[in-house]
Amino acid sequence: MAGALTETDDNLLLASFRDEDTREAAFTALVRKYQQKLYWHIRRLVVGHDDSNDILQHVFIKMWNNLADFRGESGLYTWLYRIATNETLSWLAKEKRRRSVPLDADEGMLEEKLQAQDGFDANKLEWKLQQAIQSLPEKQRVVFSLRYYDEMPYEQMAEILDTSVGALKASYHHAVKKVEAFIKDN
Amino acid sequence: MATDNDILNELNELGSTLVRAPKRMPYNVPEGYFDALPDAMYSMANTQAQDTKTNPYSVPGGYFDTLPQQVLQKAKQGAVTAPEKTKGTNIWMKNIRWAAAAIFIFAVGLGSYRVLTPQTLSIQQQLDQVPESVLAAYVADNVDDFDTELITGNIQTTTTGINSVDNEDIEDYLEGWQ
Numbered sequence: 375m376a377g378a379l380t381e382t383d384d385n386l387l388l389a390s391f392r393d394e395d396t397r398e399a400a401f402t403a404l405v406r407k408y409q410q411k412l413y414w415h416i417r418r419l420v421v422g423h424d425d426s427n428d429i430l431q432h433v434f435i436k437m438w439n440n441l442a443d444f445r446g447e448s449g450l451y452t453w454l455y456r457i458a459t460n461e462t463l464s465w466l467a468k469e470k471r472r473r474s475v476p477l478d479a480d481e482g483m484l485e486e487k488l489q490a491q492d493g494f495d496a497n498k499l500e501w502k503l504q505q506a507i508q509s510l511p512e513k514q515r516v517v518f519s520l521r522y523y524d525e526m527p528y529e530q531m532a533e534i535l536d537t538s539v540g541a542l543k544a545s546y547h548h549a550v551k552k553v554e555a556f557i558k559d560n
Numbered sequence: 561m562a563t564d565n566d567i568l569n570e571l572n573e574l575g576s577t578l579v580r581a582p583k584r585m586p587y588n589v590p591e592g593y594f595d596a597l598p599d600a601m602y603s604m605a606n607t608q609a610q611d612t613k614t615n616p617y618s619v620p621g622g623y624f625d626t627l628p629q630q631v632l633q634k635a636k637q638g639a640v641t642a643p644e645k646t647k648g649t650n651i652w653m654k655n656i657r658w659a660a661a662a663i664f665i666f667a668v669g670l671g672s673y674r675v676l677t678p679q680t681l682s683i684q685q686q687l688d689q690v691p692e693s694v695l696a697a698y699v700a701d702n703v704d705d706f707d708t709e710l711i712t713g714n715i716q717t718t719t720t721g722i723n724s725v726d727n728e729d730i731e732d733y734l735e736g737w738q
């Protein structure tokens with residue numbers, strides 16, 4: 375039952391979720407469908423698995439609590455990304471407060487987490503790219519991650535981040551240049 | 561969803577070297593994490609939902625089973641009244657009852673005092689209270705010849721008294737009647 379539901383579209387899953395008898399199957403199907411995309415979106419921003427797991431759980435708990443009232447004004451995919459992004463930014467703000475890190479300077483905190491990852495090798499390009507991304511300002515990091523890794527259209531990003539398409543394009547272009555410069559200089 | 565080509569074209573337009581950068585994430589994820597997550601999340605969400613709905617207050621055992629009968633019974637007895645109104649009436653009624661009790665005690669005390677205290681009325685006052693018919697019946701039954709002579713003697717004495725009154729006094733008296 376749950377396996378069959380994973381192939382259906384979001385509207386059918388939503389209808390199933392609103393039915394008490396099929397709620398469990400619909401919920402697990404939605405988690406299965408979106409878990410990896412949301413997980414990697416979160417993890418690229420907070421680096422550590424445990425932190426990513428905590429945030430992802432909050433996202434899915436929120437989905438459980440609010441999905442029955444979801445009006446569908448935006449797509450489910452967009453709605454979940456917005457929740458995940460907001461949860462992640464809230465977590466980063468709390469973490470910075472906890473560590474007494476200035477709100478506009480969290481790259482040191484994330485660099486530390488990055489270097490603590492299994493298999494970290496600063497000479498390998500994939501790790502260097504992650505270091506470059508963590509050196510970006512917070513909002514630029516989100517924009518770069520959504521565009522470069524999730525290949526999200528600007529219009530959808532604008533819905534998630536409540537920002538204009540033009541501003542997002544400019545932000546992404548700046549981010550690309552900074553990442554390049556970081557890789558070149560390190 | 562933008563395609564990979566869209567992203568690459570954009571990077572090409574920007575002249576970025578990231579076109580050739582690997583997109584593979586170097587981070588490790590615990591084995592089986594994504595396989596177990598959906599069921600684990602359902603269990604967590606369901607438990608959280610139940611915890612949230614759990615009422616922390618307790619109710620005596622069987623309270624709701626017996627409540628309808630209790631209310632019905634009280635309604636039949638007419639005992640169900642507006643609490644505040646009943647409370648106000650009770651306070652007023654209590655005051656009235658205390659006042660009534662005080663008046664009753666005072667009345668009983670006064671009555672007892674009057675009954676138990678000896679009468680101090682004069683003989684004249686007592687005789688004034690006796691009706692004429694009772695006096696006539698008493699005279700008829702109890703006055704004998706001896707008593708008649710005694711009474712006649714007092715009358716004669718009285719007549720003698722009249723003879724001693726001056727004529728002028730009699731004339732003044734008679735003028736007063738005219």
